[in-house]
Amino acid sequence: MTPGPDTDDLAGIYPELGRSETLQSILQTAVHQAGHGLDVLPERAPGWWRSGARVDSDRRTTSVLLGIAERAFIVNFWERGVMMAKGTTTSLDAVVSAIGAWQSGATLARLKPACPFVDYSPLAEAHERGDAVEAQWASYRHTTARHVDHELIEAAYTQPQLRALFPFHSHRTLNFSRCTGFPHTHDIPVITPANGSYRVTWWHTRSPHGPADIGEADTPDDAVALVVAHLPHNCGPAAAGTAEDLDKTDNR
Template identity: 30%
Template sequence: MPTSPDPALLYSDVAACGSLATALRTEAEACLGAVPVTSPDSDPLLHATVTSTLPHREPLRISAWLHERRWSIRGEEAFQSLALIDGRTDDLAELARAARAWHDGALLDGIRRAAPFVHLTGRFEVPDRDPARLTESEWQSLRQEAGELEHAWQEAYQALIEAAHAEPALRALYPFTSHWALRFSTSTRPRLTVVGPCLAANSDGTYGVGRGIIGQDLGRFATAHEAVAAAVRHLPSGIGPIVLGG
């Protein structure tokens, strides 16, 4: 089995600084200024975090790749721990610009303008934790993710997500996926309350509806719209508004 290069060799400039946090500040001190950047004692060459002035943002996580010289970022919202931004780059200065924008509370689009490698996940920030807005944000992220997939069944999966979103009874529920099966909840993360059946796009272009993640005991259908209609028929009655799960 091939072994990973020694981080001290792959990131010799970082090693010379003693930590990724110090290397970032050395590379772009004018950009970062007094922004707090820290690296853990356990893996100082491979990881760093940058706090945000916004309480609804978790610290930005920066991680070095093991097999090639590159860094990844992940910026999450604090309530559900879901990514608002991610991305990868081999440019320390660009990394620092993204970190500064995250720390300063720049709008998500503004972070991407500051550092074009940043990828927006489609989720938007909901500082007041309004469950209806969190649900809308998650639908937006799912739809974007479906459009960005490069799998052979991407078109079928995207058609399923769009058909489900077009149905008011399902759009009102909080969506999530498990093993690429579309599921629904009456509460947001972090504590989901699963309701109704699962929907799946099959490799042969058909669509399945089932009670379990991989089951299709409620039927296989030729179109996404037929599958969605079947899912709606199997929703329990009396479902109320979405609530916070936590």
């Protein structure tokens, strides 16, 4: 994250801040005046101490950043590691209403009418319904994006063990996660198309020297077979939530 905006610039765009207030402080006051018993926290990145804030609960987070070129409250709505919705508005009151609705458990369908500046995707709706894995696979199978190797996607999709996991791309590398939220799990091999073949490796986090090679395959089917052969024990369907959530469950 880049450094936050200059103090003088913010004061000119956001009169509410004056010379010494922070987004956290003005949001906290506004949230309490609206009758919401919520605590507003500062943005985690030190450079954004004045222009960023968030509201956290066990499952949900609303984060707010100030635009630096023109007046804009940039709002992201998270649930269990997934950015479910986002929006930009010039109204502090609209931000407060959105925070109150989201943190109180509003569905996407209820959030939109109450806060028209908010938008969300079909994938977010799938996360809400509980079928994000199927929706993500469908998205990759039907996309025309050049970075997606469609033969590789189809080869992976034919394997029930992989089809039950959450697929995602990092650059051109196909990854599989045991959870649907971010951060994802990194204990499943990844596949990288390279010069007509397929390199299968562990994530770099499994090795201090970078990605640890498992093998190279000439075809998508052979690459997928290598992944299946190295799946963790009891690798079940992807669960809603984050890698941290899974760690808590696995350690019980």
